[in-house]
Amino acid sequence: MKIKHVINLHKGTTAFFVVALMVAYQNFGVGPWVYLALHGTYGLVWLLKDRLYPDKQWEQTLPAATGLLTFGMIGLYWVAPFLLISRGVEPPLPLVAGAIALNILGIFLHYASDAQKYFTLKYQPGLITEGFFARCRNTNYLGEILIYFSFALLAMHWLPFAIMGLFAAVVFVPNMRKKDQSLSRYPEFADYRLRSGLLLPRLFKTYRAGSQPTAGETPN
Template sequence: MKLKQKFFIDSHKGITPFFIFFLIIFYYQWDNIFAIAYLALHGSYGILWISKSLIFPDRQWEKKSSLSYGLLIWLGLSLYWIAPIVIITPYKFEQFILILNPSNFYLLGCIFIYVLGVFLHFGSDMQKYTHLKLNPNTLIKDGFFLKTRNPNYLGELLIYLGFIAISCNWIPFIVLGLFIFAVWIPNMNKKDISLSRYEGFDNYKSTTYKFIPFIY
């Protein structure tokens, strides 16, 4: 049986708010402001992702995949659930704690980073969808793509940094790092190879960064 990759991705993103909500109910964490904030951030991200998939889908996830590969996608994405488990349940993995007793200002910073990420990720995906619909087979060199060739991944980085930082634990950061090096960067490299067939790509590449402006 073949299903589109987005079926597995979207279903996981969609069920995540319910998983977090269940943890909060099961462990009675309604007074835990960090748990509630995490539900708001990761939960809203899931809703936004599904909305994006319906309104301006990414062609990358339209590819068909086998059930076994789809379940592998599901398993990989489930690693992100370590963060809410650390925040909500008694399983704190104390040897990996990053910050003890974080302040509300720390939480404010996490939310701020998340909001910036949402702007970059969904804004750039909308720009890409609109541009390719109106001007197919051309490079996108302005707007969100002016300084980085992958503003959507930069936005996703900020999104995940925003809500996994709430866990104050190294393990979710390690998971994010694994995704960056095992999935994100290889996808960026494939994208560069694909775009290299377009006129002007070499010049565009020389004036932009692959991922993070002024760094990489």
């Protein structure tokens, strides 16, 4: 099987898992419904993205045992809805509003930046230094972190945040470092790295020692 088959199975079954939790615990409050809408839609959009502009890194094949282990690890993201629904807690409306806002922003950054990367590299391979990647080298990961942060907020428990930290340490950061190593083959990467952040956008340009802004450019 391919990595994407494992990921797609998890994304595609999340909405059914959340509904099953709601039925099992007879919890049909605002929190569970909002969570279902956000995480369920996220899974649907992921499947659409895989059809429209798939990510090559998920095309690698896995042994069946490794695939099951991977699904189990990704399944840790289901801890958030379980805690929210099984505990019967009702998130306050300001927190719900904040989670929705973060989720929308994360969806925009994640899927739009992935689209830019896919179609740019399809027609013009090379280093992407504009648009979503002008000030941040991993806008897609930033968006994904915001998405799962919104889910963790709704759960109102420390464990989903700890799981996010685990994924950041084991998956996100190593992948971002690996990407930087790959991009370093481009001569212009050194300058691009100075004016962009690894995860958070770099709002102020940085110049190498002894370098000066180009004509008509002022540091900001």
